[in-house]
Amino acid sequence: MYIFATPILKVSGQPDDVAEQTGLVAIWMIPVHFAFTFQFPLQRFLQSQLKNAVVAWVTLVALIVHIFNNWFFVYRLKLGLIGAVVISNISWWIIVLGMFGYTICGGCPLTWSGFSTEAFSGLWEFLKLSAASGVMLCLENWYYRILVLLTGNLKNAKIAVDALAVWYTLSPFSNFFSIDFSVIRSTRLKFIFKLLLYLQEVDILFHKFSLCHL
Numbered sequence: 214m215y216i217f218a219t220p221i222l223k224v225s226g227q228p229d230d231v232a233e234q235t236g237l238v239a240i241w242m243i244p245v246h247f248a249f250t251f252q253f254p255l256q257r258f259l260q261s262q263l264k265n266a267v268v269a270w271v272t273l274v275a276l277i278v279h280i281f282n283n284w285f286f287v288y289r290l291k292l293g294l295i296g297a298v299v300i301s302n303i304s305w306w307i308i309v310l311g312m313f314g315y316t317i318c319g320g321c322p323l324t325w326s327g328f329s330t331e332a333f334s335g336l337w338e339f340l341k342l343s344a345a346s347g348v349m350l351c352l353e354n355w356y357y358r359i360l361v362l363l364t365g366n367l368k369n370a371k372i373a374v375d376a377l378a379v380w381y382t383l384s385p386f387s388n389f390f391s392i393d394f395s396v397i398r399s400t401r402l403k404f405i406f407k408l409l410l411y412l413q414e415v416d417i418l419f420h421k422f423s424l425c426h427l
Contacts (some may be wrong), residue, residue: 215239226366231374234294241298248305255312262324271311279304 214221219236223229259267282300286292292299316325364373 215243222362225362227362228371231371238294238298241295241302244302245305248302248309251309251313252305255309255316258316258324259312259321262321264320267315267320268312271308271315274311275304275307278307 216239217236218239219232222232222235227235256268259265279300282303283297286296286300290296315321361374361377364377367373
């Protein structure tokens with residue numbers, strides 16, 4: 214779909230210039246999706262060990278590099294939209310390499326012992342779960358993408374698409390605090406529930422031990 218984005222958009226009625234520019238950007242965005250396949254498992258792997266600070270520092274470094282690259286390549290070298298897309302690819306891969314480097318270079322000595330063929334066990338169950346999750350995420354994200362696609366059929370499509378793209382980029386910022394606090398609360402509650410279950414098991418074992426010595 215990304216490779217043939219230009220003809221697909223033209224068939225759907227989008228203006229030729231918008232379709233060609235979008236297709237070019239779509240091709241350059243392909244490496245980002247490969248970065249996501251590594252980033253999300255690494256991020257969950259570190260977060261499950263309460264290493265959120267590592268994720269935050271790696272992301273901060275990527276953000277600083279991203280800002281500098283945007284200034285240098287887009288504004289100084291005048292590489293335009295394609296330059297911005299390439300810089301976005303670089304920034305995402307910096308995050309991946311940073312978390313991966315921390316993991317394999319001794320940051321997780323108790324949980325990382327090297328590569329193993331056991332990682333390929335249970336692939337069929339994993340694929341079934343991934344397929345269902347992928348369909349869910351596609352339906353969730355396509356809702357916004359369809360709005361952009363329909364906007365391309367309006368008059369002055371460039372202005373309309375630009376305005377909607379700006380809104381789509383800025384709208385998640387309004388939800389950051391609520392989503393972050395929701396994640397923090399759910400994580401804290403899970404920890405409390407696990408602690409209570411652990412204390413309950415310890416109490417049961419203590420009573421069994423006491424009864425055995427009566």
